[in-house]
Structures are given as structure tokens and as C-alpha cells.
Amino acid sequence: MPTKVEKDSITGQETTGHEWDGIKELNSPLPKWWLYVLYATIVFSVIYYVLYPSIPGITGYTKGLIGGSAREALVEKLAKAKERQSATLTQIAALEPAGIAESPELLNFSLAGGRSAFADNCAPCHGLGGAGRPGGFPSLADDAWIWGGTLEDIETSIRYGIRNDNDDSRISDMPAFGADELLEPAQIADLAEYLLAFTDRAEDQDAVARGEEPYLENCAACHGEQGEGLPELGAPRLNDQIWLYGGEREDIIAQIDKPKQGVMPGWEARLDETTIKMLTVYVHTLGGGQ
Amino acid sequence: MAEAATQQQPAAPSHSSSPEAETVLSREEQKQQPLYTGRVQVYPKSISGRVRRVKWLLLGLCLGVYYLAPWIRWDRGPGAPDQAILIDMPDRRAYFFWIEIWPQEVYYLTGILILGALALFLATSIGGRVWCGFTCPQTVWTDLYMWVERLIEGDRGARIRLDKAPPSGGKVAKKSLKHLAWLLIAFVTGGAWIMYYKDAPTLVSEFFVGESSLTVYFFTGLFTLTTYLLAGFAREQVCTYMCPWPRFQAALLDEDSLVVTYRGWRGEPRGPHRKGQTWEGRGDCIDCKLCVAVCPTGIDIRDGLQLECIGCGLCVDACDTVMDRVGRPRGLIAFDTDRNRIACSAGGEPQQPKLFRLRTILYLVLIGAIGLFMLGLLTFRSDLEVNVLHDRNPLFVTLSDGSIRNGYTIKILNKDRAERLFTLGVEGLEGASVAVIGAEEGSGEGTGEAPRLGAKPDTVASYRAFVLLPSGTLSGKLKAFSFVLTDEASGATARHDSVFRGP
Known part of the structure; x- marks a missing residue:
């Protein structure tokens, strides 16, 4: 603070006393209304303190005459939104997934609801957009369906899950042909060659010929004579380009030797009826629905 | 505040030729610290x-345009608003006569703002703060309010006396009438603002029977209040304290800009002058202070160009009137350049102001170039756009036969007021086939025809499209290609580049 008030010689106004490179700043007074605006904000804050929750205490806070809580407002808003949706949700609950897909409004609603439910519940394993993940989490966007890709099949898979404790769960159990010594390692190698031949990748035609017999005896019942698979038993196609656990020779041998078999929870107990139906419709549109 | 205007230094020596009886002081002189x-x-x-006449003319023009423009009709066919100038917030459209702008095209607004800024720079470098003094809404409405004030309360002297007078019935009546008139103007101003956002006739018919939305009432009230406060009370304080423009105008002026100038070399030494006295050995300024009395910001222009001066030139009119009366040439206060002021103060001759100089030519070139560019954009504005995500x-996705499929979201912006049908194809991706969910029947997958997509009038249509490449066709991880959308009726096309990805 300058002790002596200095006056500018030209304007006669006081200066602030500070000097920068020979330039001094005039100490012009602020307009009064500026001060009044400050007073107005103080008056506003007092009124606010009285009307609304404001001063925090140790165990609580002052509630104010009007009160109000952002948390409660959110709950109210959510309740209102649910109420607005309730008519549509009832309609969806009453229909089969195939019926939902027929009405454009219900379909749109279900796709939106299904997308959010999918992101919450399914995406951790199956990936956003049903992209799938390496290590046994199948893509839901392609045209290969281990347990079937119709609306009904998808709904059953979601509702009861796969290889879990649910009584209605989808169950299938491929024997561990190598680990349980049902087949010799040489036979398994021949079998792998035989499977590679389905997609024209076999290198040893003799091995392919040797593999035919064990295939027809042990595998064809579930996977089909041409490797066409059987969705009812969850036996995947072997004559296409999609391999859940890898399509190289080692991968195939490992899978015959001691198969990995994925598990999916049943969502019947965790999600409500309408959510399951919306999810079904959503998954069906990801790109592979049959 | 009335005291402030009258508490002052010893009265100036009396001089009969001065048209002002009371002492006139600039705000600067009246200030304490x-x-x-x-x-x-x-x-x-x-x-x-002359200047006042120009100001009246511009005031009438500006207010006329502002109040009447929303009432101009423009037929756009059924289903579209018929107001020539309208910013339709709920439907996200802006209309200006034949131009319709979507929110995506807000860059037109950017262009207008850039042009506006450059025009302002040009006007300032030529004529100082002509924008402030003649066309700024703050000036125009303040001028209008002052005119009303003068009609009701009388001119300067009468108003000062009225403010000083003790309360009386007449004073209350005059003041009430004034504020009522101000509020009415403010309300019309606030209401007209809303008309740019809502159909004017509908708005008027709904407004007074209480059928308009709360938003409409709120904003009408808000703009009524701000007009009343800014033009009635804040006035020159807006220009001095709030507006950023005066702060950087100094950077836009140069020595060739025409600014309101007191020609001190002609006027000094100033002093009262009696009829018949000689003009030898003295300046033309008779120190009547009429220039201060007429100034809407209350400054003394004879102190030179200053922050508060809005360049309205009313002091020019004032001084010319006085010069005519005392028989001296006009132009003691005039729009003149700093170059002339310096030259003449040193005894030189004034020169014609240079209108075309590097600064103004540069602004003109920029305005021309950007204006042409914007005009080109507007002329070749397509009524069809396609966006691809x-x-x-x-x-x-790898399908079971080994082919690769990519998914896209196609958004068709149909800016036409008719329903249209498009075919979707791809360019630069050999062997690809396109399938669209929701394509018209008889097209797309399995029919051997390109998918046909409909788009409702003046909307964005959104589709999911799948592009399929047979196994082994894609070399590398990525291939760039284009979607091409063709209007079946007109043949107009729109394209969007995208990529196809594989393992």
C-alpha cells in the first residue's frame, strides 16, 4: 500500500501507486451500481439460506423453508419415467418376442431397452454390440449359433442359461476323449486332420482317411456326419470358419483331448420378464438373428 | 443525483451570447474522487x-425493421412455417426468407458473425464509432426513451428543474406517465423479440388470453425488463462500463479515421463573445457549452477523443447552430481525422481524408472474399446429405462361410419438403454386397437390386446397413471406400467416405 496518495498531473486523478515500466495506473472509482450488485447478491444469498438446504452441520444440515433434494428429485423423475413406460412395458410382457418384433413402436422401444440391459448384464462377457471375446465367449453378431439363433432359441438361452444349476438350463457335455483315454493320441491327431479337411485345410490325406472311422463312431452323433452341428444339443458346426476355442490344429487337438465348455448364468432370476424379452429382440438384431 | 448536476464551481462569467443560462459542466468536471x-x-x-436528421432516419429504420420484420410472410408450402424470419427452436430449424438452416449448418451463423465483425472494423476505421453513435441498439433505444422523456417532461432545463422540485401531483403524474410509456415500449420490444422464435400472429392471439407457454411469458418479461433498465436507467453506463467495444476501438482507429473532433486550433483561446466584439486574437469557441449540454454521455468533446464518446455527432450539430448564430464558419466541431488535427495544430493545411488505405482495403478484401465464399456455400447448398458411422x-464380424461383414449406421438428411426414395450403393469395394435393415420391399438382399431407402420430408432418416465381402477378397486389415446415395427421382447424389475393416 502506498502511504502517500499520488495524483496524476494530467487528469488530476489519484493513481494506485504502482508503476510498471514507467506507466502508472489511475485509481478510478468503481461505479456505485457495481457495489449495489454486490449487495444484491448478498441479499440473494440470505434469502437462499433461509429457503433452501444450505448450512452443513456435523450430523445434518439446515433444511430451509422450501427444502428440496437433488437425490429425491432424481428418484421422482425416475418414477415418472417408469410410469410413462409402464403401458409399453405391459404390452411387451404380454407378447412373445416374435410379436414384439412385428410392431415398429414396440420393436424400437425394445431395442433401446435391450441395448441398455445388454450393456449392464451381457457386455462384460459378450462385448458391446455382441462382438464376443476370445476364450470361449461367442460373438452374437455373426451367423453361427451354438444353441440356435431364432427368437425362441435366444430367449431360452437368456432365460435359463447354459450348463448351470438351473433345472431348465441348457446342458451338453462333450467327453474328454484324450484325458479319459477314450481315444489314443494318434487317433486324436487323425481326427483333427479329418476336421481340418471339412474346411479344406488338411495336409495329410492318409490321416484324413484314418480319421473318418473314429469321427463317425464318436463325433457324428452330435456334430453331424458332415460336421454340420446340432443346435438342440449345443454341438457347434465344425465345417465353418468360426471356431470358439480356436481353429488351428493344436486348438482342435486340445479341445478333443479335454474340451473347454462355457457356462452362462440363467437370467430368469435376475432380470424381469420384459427385460428378458427386450434383450431377446435386441440380441436377435445384432446381425445374426435367424 | 440531481444535486450532483448542480453542485459545482463558481458560476461562469455571464455572457449574453451564450444560449445556455445555467452553467454546464461535463461529467468529468463534476466528479469527486x-x-x-x-x-x-x-x-x-x-x-x-444534419447529424440529428441522419440519426432520426436510422432510428426509424432500425426500429421499423426490428418491430415489423417478424410480420413478413413467406410461403414455404404446406407443413412449413410461413414466417419469413424465424428461428424455430423446438423443430431445430432457422428460416430466413428462401434460406432454411439446419443445426448442422450453424457455420452460416459463424460466417455472418465474421462478416459482421469485419464490417464493424471497416466502419470504425473509416468513421470511428459510427456503429455506437447511430445504430447500436443501446443507442437507438436510449434515443427513443430520451425522446419520450422530452415529450413528457420537457427539455433539459425543465427536466433539471422537475428533478429538483419538491414532490407534487404534477411531478408524480409526469414521472408516472414517463415510466408507463417506457414500460410500454419495453414490452413491445420484448414481445417483438419473441416473435423471431414463434409465429407472430399466433403468438399475439395466444399471448393476451393467457395461452402462451411459460417460456414465452418469461422471456417477454425478461426482455421487457432489460429494455426498461438499460434504455431508461443504465444508458451511457452501458457504453462506459459494460461494453467491451470502446475498450479495443483504439486498436481499430488510425490517424485517418474520421472521429468527432474539436478543432482546437480554430477554437482556442476560447471565451465568451459579445456581439460586435472583434474576432481578432481569439478563437471561435465562445465557451457556451452547448456541445456538453447535448451530449448523451455528458462529456466535453473539447477535452479530445475519450472513452465515453460514442461518436454520435450531436455536438457537431450543436456547435454548427452556435457558429451560424455568431456568424462564424461551421465545423468547429466536426468529423475529422487525427492527421488533420495534428497538421492544423502545427499550422498546416487540412487534407481530404484517405478512405482507401491499407487497413480499409484489407477489410474490404476480407469482407468480399468471405462474403463470396459464404454466398457460394449458400448457392451450392445441397438439400441432401448422408452421414455414415x-x-x-x-x-x-466373420461369418461362418468366412466372409467379412461390417455394420454401419446411415443417416440421410433429407432437407427437401418432399418424401424421397434413394438407392444406396458402394464405390471402391470390389465384390461387396449391401444389405439394409428396413429397406423398401423388393430391394436389397436376395433381390439382386440395390437397397432402396425412403426418407420423410425435412427429416433425418436413420438405417442400419451391412456390407459383406466374400472370404479372401479383403487384402490387408482395412480398405477405404465410399457410400453413394442416389435420389431415384432427380438423380442427385450424396456420398460419404468410410472404411471396411477385417481381421
Whole structure:
């Protein structure tokens, strides 16, 4: 603070006393209304303190005459939104997934609801957009369906899950042909060659010929004579380009030797009826629905 | 505040030729030096003259355009608003006569703002703060309010006396009438603002029977209040304290800009002058202070160009009137350049102001170039656009036969007021086939025809499209290609580049 008030010689106004490179700043007074605006904000804050929750205490806070809580407002808003949706949700609950897909409004609603439910519940394993993940989490966007890709099949898979404790769960159990010594390692190698031949990748035609017999005896019942698979038993196609656990020779041998078999929870107990139906419709549109 | 105007130094020596009986002081002279200063009330005196006539003309023009423009009709066919100038917030459209702008095209607004800024720079470098003095809404409405004030309360002297007078029935009546008139103007102004956002006739018919939305009432009230406060009370304080423009105008002026100038070399030494006295050995300024009395911001222009001067030129009219009366040539205060002021002060000759100089030519060139560019954009504005979003999850899908499929979201912006049908194809991706969910029947997958997509009038149509490449066709991880959308009726096309991804 300058002790002596200095006056500018030209304007006669006081200066602030500070000097920068020979330039001094005039100490012009602020307009009064500026001060009044400050007073107005103080008056506003007092009124606010009285009307609304404001001063925090140790165990609580002052509630104010009007009160109000952002948390409660959110709950109210959510309740209102649910109420607005309730008519549509009832309609969806009453229909089969195939019926939902027929009405454009219900379909749109279900796709939106299904997308959010999918992101919450399914995406951790199956990936956003049903992209799938390496290590046994199948893509839901392609045209290969281990347990079937119709609306009904998808709904059953979601509702009861796969290889879990649910009584209605989808169950299938491929024997561990190598680990349980049902087949010799040489036979398994021949079998792998035989499977590679389905997609024209076999290198040893003799091995392919040797593999035919064990295939027809042990595998064809579930996977089909041409490797066409059987969705009812969850036996995947072997004559296409999609391999859940890898399509190289080692991968195939490992899978015959001691198969990995994925598990999916049943969502019947965790999600409500309408959510399951919306999810079904959503998954069906990801790109592979049959 | 009334005292502030009258508490002052010893009265100036009496001089019969001065048209002002009371002493006139600029705001600067009346100021004290406290921490905060109250406003010194300005009582601008009415004046007539060339500049005032121009100001009246521009005032009428600006207010006329503002109040009447929303009422101009423009037929756009059924289903579209028929108001020529309208910013339709709920439907996200802006209309200006034949032009319709979507929110995506807000860059037109950017262009207009750039042009506006450059025009302002040009006007300032030529004529100083002509924008402030003649066309700024703050000036125009303040001028209108002052005119009303003068009609009701009388001119400067009468207003000062009225403010000083003790309360009386007449005073209350005059003041009430004034504020009522101000509020009415403010309301019409606030209401007209809303008309740019809502159909004007509908708005008027709904407004007075209480059928308009709360938003409409709120904003009408808000703009009524701000007009009333800014034009009635804040006035020159807006220009001095709030507006950023005066702060950087100094950077836009140069020595060739025409600014309101007191020609001190002609006027000094100033002093009262009696009829018949000689003009030898003295200046033309008779120190009547009429220039201060008419100034709407209350300054003394004879102190030179200053922050508060809005360049309205009313002091020019004032001084010309006085010069005519005392028989001296006009132009003691005039729009003149700093170059002339310096030259003449040193005894030189004034020169014609240079209108075309590097600065103004540069602004003109920029205005021309940007204006042409914007005009070109507007002329070749397509009524069809297509946007493509490649799926992020999954980036690609391998199908059981080994072919690769990519998913896309296609958004068709149909800016036409008719329903249209388009075919969607791809370019630069050999062997690809396109399937669209929701394509018209008889097209797309399995029919051997390109998918046909419909788009409702004046909307964005959104589709999911799948592009399929047979196994082994894609070399590398990525291939760039284009979607091409063709209007079946007109043949107009729109394209959007995208990529196809594979393992």
C-alpha cells in the first residue's frame, strides 16, 4: 500500500501507486451500481439460506423453508419415467418376442431397452454390440449359433442359461476323449486332420482317411456326419470358419483331448420378464438373428 | 443525483451570447474522487441539425425493421412455417426468407458473425464509432426513451428543474406517465423479440388470453425488463462500463479515421463573445457549452477523443447552430481525422481524408472474399446429405462361410419438403454386397437390386446397413471406400467416405 496518495498531473486523478515500466495506473472509482450488485447478491444469498438446504452441520444440515433434494428429485423423475413406460412395458410382457418384433413402436422401444440391459448384464462377457471375446465367449453378431439363433432359441438361452444349476438350463457335455483315454493320441491327431479337411485345410490325406472311422463312431452323433452341428444339443458346426476355442490344429487337438465348455448364468432370476424379452429382440438384431 | 448536476464551481462569467443560462459542466468536471462514484445524471438537451436528421432516419429504420420484420410472410408450402424470419427452436430449424438452416449448418451463423465483425472494423476505421453513435441498439433505444422523456417532461432545463422540485401531483403524474410509456415500449420490444422464435400472429392471439407457454411469458418479461433498465436507467453506463467495444476501438482507429473532433486550433483561446466584439486574437469557441449540454454521455468533446464518446455527432450539430448564430464558419466541431488535427495544430493545411488505405482495403478484401465464399456455400447448398458411422463394436464380424461383414449406421438428411426414395450403393469395394435393415420391399438382399431407402420430408432418416465381402477378397486389415446415395427421382447424389475393416 502506498502511504502517500499520488495524483496524476494530467487528469488530476489519484493513481494506485504502482508503476510498471514507467506507466502508472489511475485509481478510478468503481461505479456505485457495481457495489449495489454486490449487495444484491448478498441479499440473494440470505434469502437462499433461509429457503433452501444450505448450512452443513456435523450430523445434518439446515433444511430451509422450501427444502428440496437433488437425490429425491432424481428418484421422482425416475418414477415418472417408469410410469410413462409402464403401458409399453405391459404390452411387451404380454407378447412373445416374435410379436414384439412385428410392431415398429414396440420393436424400437425394445431395442433401446435391450441395448441398455445388454450393456449392464451381457457386455462384460459378450462385448458391446455382441462382438464376443476370445476364450470361449461367442460373438452374437455373426451367423453361427451354438444353441440356435431364432427368437425362441435366444430367449431360452437368456432365460435359463447354459450348463448351470438351473433345472431348465441348457446342458451338453462333450467327453474328454484324450484325458479319459477314450481315444489314443494318434487317433486324436487323425481326427483333427479329418476336421481340418471339412474346411479344406488338411495336409495329410492318409490321416484324413484314418480319421473318418473314429469321427463317425464318436463325433457324428452330435456334430453331424458332415460336421454340420446340432443346435438342440449345443454341438457347434465344425465345417465353418468360426471356431470358439480356436481353429488351428493344436486348438482342435486340445479341445478333443479335454474340451473347454462355457457356462452362462440363467437370467430368469435376475432380470424381469420384459427385460428378458427386450434383450431377446435386441440380441436377435445384432446381425445374426435367424 | 440531481444535486450532483448542480453542485459545482463558481458560476461562469455571464455572457449574453451564450444560449445556455445555467452553467454546464461535463461529467468529468463534476466528479469527486471517492471509492465508489454515483452516477452523475445526464440531461441531454435536444438539438436539430444534419447529424440529428441522419440519426432520426436510422432510428426509424432500425426500429421499423426490428418491430415489423417478424410480420413478413413467406410461403414455404404446406407443413412449413410461413414466417419469413424465424428461428424455430423446438423443430431445430432457422428460416430466413428462401434460406432454411439446419443445426448442422450453424457455420452460416459463424460466417455472418465474421462478416459482421469485419464490417464493424471497416466502419470504425473509416468513421470511428459510427456503429455506437447511430445504430447500436443501446443507442437507438436510449434515443427513443430520451425522446419520450422530452415529450413528457420537457427539455433539459425543465427536466433539471422537475428533478429538483419538491414532490407534487404534477411531478408524480409526469414521472408516472414517463415510466408507463417506457414500460410500454419495453414490452413491445420484448414481445417483438419473441416473435423471431414463434409465429407472430399466433403468438399475439395466444399471448393476451393467457395461452402462451411459460417460456414465452418469461422471456417477454425478461426482455421487457432489460429494455426498461438499460434504455431508461443504465444508458451511457452501458457504453462506459459494460461494453467491451470502446475498450479495443483504439486498436481499430488510425490517424485517418474520421472521429468527432474539436478543432482546437480554430477554437482556442476560447471565451465568451459579445456581439460586435472583434474576432481578432481569439478563437471561435465562445465557451457556451452547448456541445456538453447535448451530449448523451455528458462529456466535453473539447477535452479530445475519450472513452465515453460514442461518436454520435450531436455536438457537431450543436456547435454548427452556435457558429451560424455568431456568424462564424461551421465545423468547429466536426468529423475529422487525427492527421488533420495534428497538421492544423502545427499550422498546416487540412487534407481530404484517405478512405482507401491499407487497413480499409484489407477489410474490404476480407469482407468480399468471405462474403463470396459464404454466398457460394449458400448457392451450392445441397438439400441432401448422408452421414455414415462405422460400428465400433464389433469392428467386423466373420461369418461362418468366412466372409467379412461390417455394420454401419446411415443417416440421410433429407432437407427437401418432399418424401424421397434413394438407392444406396458402394464405390471402391470390389465384390461387396449391401444389405439394409428396413429397406423398401423388393430391394436389397436376395433381390439382386440395390437397397432402396425412403426418407420423410425435412427429416433425418436413420438405417442400419451391412456390407459383406466374400472370404479372401479383403487384402490387408482395412480398405477405404465410399457410400453413394442416389435420389431415384432427380438423380442427385450424396456420398460419404468410410472404411471396411477385417481381421
